[in-house]
Amino acid sequence: xxxxxxxxxxxxxxxxxxxxxxxxxxxxxxxxxxxxxxxxxxxxxxxxxxxxxxxxxxxxxxxxxxxxxxxxxxxxxxxxxxxxxxxxxxxxxxxxxxxxxxxxxxxxxxxxxxxxxxxxxxxxxxxxxxxxxxxxxxxxxxxxxxxxxxxxxxxxxxxxxxxxxxxxxxxxxxxxxxxxxxxxxxxxxxxxxxxxxxxxxxxxxxxxxxxxxxxxxxxxxxxxxxxxxxxxxxxxxxxxxxxxxxxxxxxxxxxxxxxxxxxxxxxxxxxxxxxxxxxxxxxxxxxxxxxxxxxxxxxxxxxxxxxxxxxxxxxxxxxxxxxxxxxxxxxxxxxxxxxxxxxxxxxxxxxxxxx
Numbered sequence: 001x002x003x004x005x006x007x008x009x010x011x012x013x014x015x016x017x018x019x020x021x022x023x024x025x026x027x028x029x030x031x032x033x034x035x036x037x038x039x040x041x042x043x044x045x046x047x048x049x050x051x052x053x054x055x056x057x058x059x060x061x062x063x064x065x066x067x068x069x070x071x072x073x074x075x076x077x078x079x080x081x082x083x084x085x086x087x088x089x090x091x092x093x094x095x096x097x098x099x100x101x102x103x104x105x106x107x108x109x110x111x112x113x114x115x116x117x118x119x120x121x122x123x124x125x126x127x128x129x130x131x132x133x134x135x136x137x138x139x140x141x142x143x144x145x146x147x148x149x150x151x152x153x154x155x156x157x158x159x160x161x162x163x164x165x166x167x168x169x170x171x172x173x174x175x176x177x178x179x180x181x182x183x184x185x186x187x188x189x190x191x192x193x194x195x196x197x198x199x200x201x202x203x204x205x206x207x208x209x210x211x212x213x214x215x216x217x218x219x220x221x222x223x224x225x226x227x228x229x230x231x232x233x234x235x236x237x238x239x240x241x242x243x244x245x246x247x248x249x250x251x252x253x254x255x256x257x258x259x260x261x262x263x264x265x266x267x268x269x270x271x272x273x274x275x276x277x278x279x280x281x282x283x284x285x286x287x288x289x290x291x292x293x294x295x296x297x298x299x300x301x302x303x304x305x306x307x308x309x310x311x312x313x314x315x316x317x318x319x320x321x322x323x324x325x326x327x328x329x330x331x332x333x334x335x336x337x338x339x340x341x342x343x344x345x346x347x348x349x350x351x352x353x354x355x
Contacts, residue, residue, distance in 0.1 A: 039285075040315045042292035048312035049293065049300050053090070057303050062092050065302055070105055077109065078131050078272050082298035131268045148176035148197075152230075152239075160231040168209070171217035172201045174225065174243055175252060196255030199262060203274045212278035216251055223247035250280055257283035264290035269298060276306045285313045 040048065062083065069080050084102065087094060151166075151173030158165045176197040203209050209217075224247025229238070257280065262270040264287065273290075277283045289309055290297050301309050 038315050039288055040313050044315065045289060045292035045312050049304065049309070052304050052308055052312065053086075053300065056308075057086065057090055057092060059093050059095075061303065062087055063095055063098060066094070066098060066102065070101065075105060075109055076131060076272070077106070078268055078298060079302055082295075083302055086296075086299035086303065131271055148173040151201075152177060156231040159227060167221050168204055168214055168217050169201065170225075171221040171248075171251065172197050172204065174221070174239070175248060175255060176201070177239055192256050192259045193252050195262065196257075196259040199258055199267060199270055200255060200274070203271050206271070208271060208274050210275050210278050213254070213274075216254065216279065220248045220251045254280040254283045257287040260287035261290045265295060265297065269295065272298060273301060276301065276309075282306075282310070285310045288313045 066083050151169045155165045155170040176194050224244040226242050229242050
């Protein structure tokens with residue numbers, strides 16, 4: 001009688017666990033709002049990155065990062081300053097002589113002769129620009145419709161003459177002009193999209209766009225441009241007939257969050273962090289990190305890297321915890337039934353032997 005009651009109880013628990021698991025999976029599948037993860041709040045992101053830094057920002061790690069940045073040419077003083085600020089913030093001891101080496105490098109790079117020579121190199125080749133110089137030498141054109149108009153006109157002429165078209169520049173120019181004409185405006189608004197496209201054009205000249213972001217731009221161009229009409233586009237009205245806005249939606253969404261990143265920090269910081277962005281999800285997480293951390297995001301990104309920084313922006317939702325609870329109950333119920341079955345079999349065997 002007791003064994004039958006125990007078996008019935010275990011069966012009922014198993015049935016309830018199966019029903020709970022199935023119901024939770026059905027809710028997740030049928031309701032897009034019940035995502036397994038949610039974006040963390042600003043205070044959660046700050047707390048998470050502080051915990052990670054407590055483990056990662058060791059004297060050895062900071063010395064390695066500072067030494068590597070000092071060896072670059074041109075030196076990235078945005079990253080160097082962020083790392084030295086982090087060292088001071090957390091009172092991390094450095095090897096003897098390293099602070100003096102950093103000071104000497106700063107004095108050399110900011111001398112009058114060094115600035116004049118590097119500015120000339122930047123004007124000739126944007127890839128040689130430092131992050132601070134590029135905002136002076138290249139951004140004034142790239143961030144205005146002038147650069148977009150020139151990019152579209154240049155691509156149209158190259159296509160008509162059979163020359164190779166710079167597809168990345170054309171894609172970003174079309175997004176910039178399309179936003180200006182409200183053809184490609186996203187939820188963030190045309191001004192935001194235009195600013196993000198301009199920032200990406202500067203980053204592209206410096207070689208700071210990730211391969212996947214470049215691929216996204218090429219795909220947008222391949223699917224969203226009527227190449228036959230491109231050479232004849234002479235106005236913003238003509239642009240409407242050339243561009244399919246839906247094909248550019250992933251790119252415009254990404255560029256919108258790039259402008260959020262710039263708004264939370266500054267253009268130089270956004271250019272520095274752009275290589276971390278592969279898609280719209282990366283751009284969203286990076287923007288959230290910047291809004292939570294402000295200027296401190298550079299030092300955190302240097303030490304933690306992309307994967308750990310982005311991990312700090314996500315939290316498991318209550319839906320997932322409910323699913324885990326249901327699965328745990330299901331596993332315990334199955335284990336209980338299996339144990340009960342084994343126990344019954346052993347008892348039956350002992351009885352047969354006793355007889």
